Amino acid sequence: DGGITQSPKYLFRKEGQNVTLSCEQNLNHDAMYWYRQDPGQGLRLIYYSQIVNDFQKGDIAEGYSVSREKKESFPLTVTSAQKNPTAFYLCASSIWGREQFFGPGTRLTVL
Amino acid sequence: ILNVEQSPQSLHVQEGDSTNFTCSFPSSNFYALHWYRWETAKSPEALFVMTLNGDEKKKGRISATLNTKEGYSYLYIKGSQPEDSATYLCASADSNYQLIWGAGTKLIIKP
Numbered sequence: 001d002g003g004i005t006q007s008p009k010y011l012f013r014k015e016g017q018n019v020t021l022s023c024e025q026n027l028n029h030d031a032m033y034w035y036r037q038d039p040g041q042g043l044r045l046i047y048y049s050q051i052v053n054d055f056q057k058g059d060i061a062e063g064y065s066v067s068r069e070k071k072e073s074f075p076l077t078v079t080s081a082q083k084n085p086t087a088f089y090l091c092a093s094s095i096w097g098r099e100q101f102f103g104p105g106t107r108l109t110v111l
Numbered sequence: 112i113l114n115v116e117q118s119p120q121s122l123h124v125q126e127g128d129s130t131n132f133t134c135s136f137p138s139s140n141f142y143a144l145h146w147y148r149w150e151t152a153k154s155p156e157a158l159f160v161m162t163l164n165g166d167e168k169k170k171g172r173i174s175a176t177l178n179t180k181e182g183y184s185y186l187y188i189k190g191s192q193p194e195d196s197a198t199y200l201c202a203s204a205d206s207n208y209q210l211i212w213g214a215g216t217k218l219i220i221k222p
Contacts, residue, residue, distance in 0.1 A: 004154075035212075042115065042200070042212035090155070097208050099145060099157035 003027070006091050006103035013078070013085070013110050021076045021106045023091035032074035033092045033100065036060060043090065049074055050096055078108060086110045115203050117213035124191045125221050131187040132216040134201035138182035143204040146175055146186055149215070150197040158186075158199075188218075196220045 004025040013019045025032065031050050035043040045058030049068040063082025068074055074093075078085045088107050092100040116135045124130045136144060143162045149155040159168045164179040172189045188195055198217045202210040 040214060042214045043202075044212070045210070097143075097204075099160050100155075100210075101157070102154040104154050 004091060004093055004101055004103040006089075006106050008106060009104065011106055011108045013108060015110055016080045018077055018079050019108065021078065021089055021091075021108070023074045023076065023103060024072055025074075025093040025101070025103075026072060027093055027101060028071070029093035029095055029101070030071070031094045031096045032068065033094075034058075034064070034066065034074070034076045035090045035092065037088045037090060046076065046089075115201060115211045115213040117199075117201055117216050119216060120214070121217040121219070123219045123221055124188075126191055126193060128191055129187065129189045130191055130218070131185050132199065132218075134184045134186070134203075134213055136182050136184070136201070136203035136211070136213075137205075138179060140205045141179050141182070141203065142206050142208060144177055144179075144184050145202040145204065145210065146184070147200040147202070148197045149200055155200060186216075191218075191220045193220050193222060 007022045033048045034046040037043050044060050046064050047058055047066040049055035052071050055066050055068050065077045086109050090105045091103045094100040118133050145160050146158040147155040159175045161177040166177045168175050174187045177184045196219050198215040200215045202212040204210050
């Protein structure tokens, strides 16, 4: 089955800790994206990658970091510099310029 | 309009009735308009990607129209069914293919 997976589904973090959210796709898509959703708001782009070994900041990149060492994988690290990290995080992939395919999401809670 | 705006924010519709809602987007530097359906506990799923002014797309009982000159798109659902209950998201892409997302319209179908 082709698809996009995210893990874990729920994640709890203590203040001051870095955490890494996993995103994997087997759709052979070049482009991958990380979004954050907060209640009552639209999806906001954190980072995106058009191709392996390249990525660009989105609208709210501060406090986050990514890597794209493999086409299939685009992990997101939420660092201690992110002031308000509690949110729902969605990963997506696509052929660049086409509709995006989303993973099931990770809900991060800072304790 | 600098942001993507969706209205109404939520909508209750009787099963069997038809309904529609609106997505307003910046008309300058427009490239494409995306519609997605996001059911509870699932991932957002692409419905339509539209690029041409006057374009109309249809998938079963759901259809969408696009007016790029005035910056709006309508999504129509004919004969609503309980399985149509979801949040409907639209996103506008500029020529750099950066998507700006609306906050969504939450549709609840009453049996």
